[in-house]
Amino acid sequence: MAIFDIQLPKSIAKALRLPQNSPRRQQLRVLKKLLKKSRFTQFGQKYRFDEVLMSKHPGRKFQELVPTYNYNSIYKEWWHLTLEGKPDVCWPGKIKFYALSSGTSEAASKYIPITSDLLKGNKIAMIKQLLSLRNYEDVPVKAIGKGWLMLGGSTDLQKETGYYAGDLSGITAKKTPFWFQPFYKPGKKIARQRDWNRKLEEIVAKAPEWDIGFIVGVPAWIQMCMEMIIEKYKLDNIHDMWPNLAFFVHGGVSFEPYKKGFEKLLGKPITYIETYLASEGFIAYQDRQHSKGMRLVTNEHIFFEFVPFDHKNFTADGDMVDNPEALMIHEVEEGKDYALLLSTSAGAWRYLIGDTIRFVDKERCEIVITGRTKHFLSLVGEHLSVDNMNKAIQVVSEEMNICVPEYTVVGEPEGNFFAHHWYVACDDVVNAELLGRKIDDKLKQINDDYAVERKSALRNVYLDVLQEEQFMEFMRLKGKVGGQHKFPRVLKGKMLEDWKKFLKGELV
Structure with a gap:
């Protein structure tokens, strides 16, 4: 039996596009929406988006006319102009927010454009994920209405000339809708804290005042936070403090290496929900209990392409070749590794995000993250992912x-x-x-x-x-x-x- 049932007004159901449809048709609709919105930008004019829209096969025409990019190439040619305050470069209007993302290997920070259209798409994906809890069984209904502890970056963003920059989690938290604020922890004051150690100390101090049902964040930092709370208050486990804790929403890395140590901190089992939220957009989420992987967000704000992760398309150092083979969603196969190319509602076009994924259920568009294009070892052909x-x-x-x-x-x-x-x-x-x-x-x-x-x-x-x-x-x-x-x-x-x-x- 599902934990709850929600009957949505038809207008909202239509806006969320909940009924299932062909992923290929969904993706072409998303591509056309992105092209229409941005056809008068500098990028859209150079790469003839109008011509793509008029084509009988817009997906193929898009791939024919628009080159692939990584961060360095798209920044050098296009995104640096937006940081200088120029409007209508890759997306209509001026870019007012940037997610600072250094990834896990680069030394210098990357400035990833964040637009209101991207944040809107992310929020709709988040609502869909929340609604998908209807597919989960045997979890406490009351936990859903409790506090949500979201351990992310500071909402006190860096103010630059004409824009703000910071963690995507900080930008998202700063723009939390009013109806969610009573549930949101640690609250605006602590969320502004930039010093991570001070933030953790303040969360630990406030922990007894909260009734937490959900925790959201990267496993390592969530685990550290719970260990500090248990040690501070001499608890046996975290459920002594938060008896209604029932969900952990995680992402960014595989949870398996952390699971054994994490569960030592619990007093009872909780439900784990995996998400794939990158600075470039909300890519996928787990929408049913015990699923093989996460469902791609195919019907909202991202057009996906999939480059086979092999020696034909990538060098030994993990760099993508020029003009790689790029497949659309109806052309992929289960069990093969692909590097992701994204075109988004923030002006990323055929952009190599750097992650590799594998389809575990093509019909449901369910994927798992298998690694990074740069994070693999193949010194002598061992191809260790x-x-x-x-x-x-x-x-x-x-x-x-x-x-x-x-x-x-x-x-x-x-x-x-x-x-x-x-x-x-x-x-x-x-x-x-x-x-x-x-x-x-x-x-x-x-x-x-x-x-x-x-x-x-x-x-x-x-x-x-x-x-x-x-x-x-x-x-x-x-x-x-x-x-x-x-x-x-x-x-x-x-x-x-x-x-x-x-x-x-x-x-x-």
């Missing part, structure tokens, strides 16, 4: 009855050959050599390429066990605490240099 790493960590953690909430992997030369060096966070007593051997064995089972290369050029696997606090401290030193920041699963470039300095005590 974040998805492979997560599975190995999950299985081995369960076998050894330990908790590994964080980890990262580095590729290293070893004479004329190569090695993988794992750094794992584990506060339990564990034999590092045994843990490394078990992870290596599990990867050989789930990845044939890895198994082959372990017999040839990939000569060794090393593993160091660190305290979880060391991973958190590195993120603090890098200025990546709270909000949507998460530890990269593969370290390369500047982040790898800084990590090595940190381990030597040279990064302060």
Whole structure:
């Protein structure tokens, strides 16, 4: 039996476009809506959006006329103009908000345009996700009307010349609708706090005053917050403080590595709901209990394309080639990895977001996130994905009855050959050599390429066990605490240099 039933007025149901339709038709409708709105912009004029709209096959024409972009290329050619205050560049009007997103590997901040149209699309997707709770069974109805603790970035945005910049979570919270404010925690005052440690301290101090039913955020930071509350008030578990806590809405990283440690903090089972909300838009959400993956938001504010994540379309460093093969939603296959291209209602066009996904149920448009185009290891052809790493960590953690909430992997030369060096966070007593051997064995089972290369050029696997606090401290030193920041699963470039300095005590 569903936990509640909602009968919506027809006008609202129509606005939310709840009835199911062909994903291909939905996506073409979204593409046309985006093109019509932006056809008089500089971008729309250069790439002949009117011609695309008049075409018999607008999807194909769009791909033919508009090149693909990554952040650096679209910023250099277009988005820098919006930061200078110029209107009608890639989307009508001036851009007044930017989400600061450094991802997990770049050193410099990225300025991702945020428009009222994008925020509107995000909100409709969020309402649809809330309504999808009708599909969940055996969860407490009363939890839905309790407080929602949303642990995100500061709503005290940076004021620049002509615009504001900050975390998308901070921009979204700042624009919280009035009807939601009584439920929203930690409230406007604490949400403005930029100092992450101060914010956590203030949340812990206020925790006894709240009756929380939902918590929303990145697993690592939510877990840290709950641990602080339990320690401060000498509790056995978080349900001693919040007995009505029933839902955890998470996203950004795979929850599996955190789950074992997370559940130690609970007094009873809760329902986990996965979301895929990036700075560029609300991409997907879990809309039914025990689903294989998250349903793509195909009918609102994002047009998706899918680039097969293979050697034809990407270099060994994870850079996309010019003119890659790009598929539309009706052309994808289950079980294959794709890099996402987005065209959005904020002026991102055929934009490589950097994530890789896999369809687990094409008919329902359900996906799982498998990693990042840059976050994989293929030094000698082992093609080791974040998805492979997560599975190995999950299985081995369960076998050894330990908790590994964080980890990262580095590729290293070893004479004329190569090695993988794992750094794992584990506060339990564990034999590092045994843990490394078990992870290596599990990867050989789930990845044939890895198994082959372990017999040839990939000569060794090393593993160091660190305290979880060391991973958190590195993120603090890098200025990546709270909000949507998460530890990269593969370290390369500047982040790898800084990590090595940190381990030597040279990064302060």
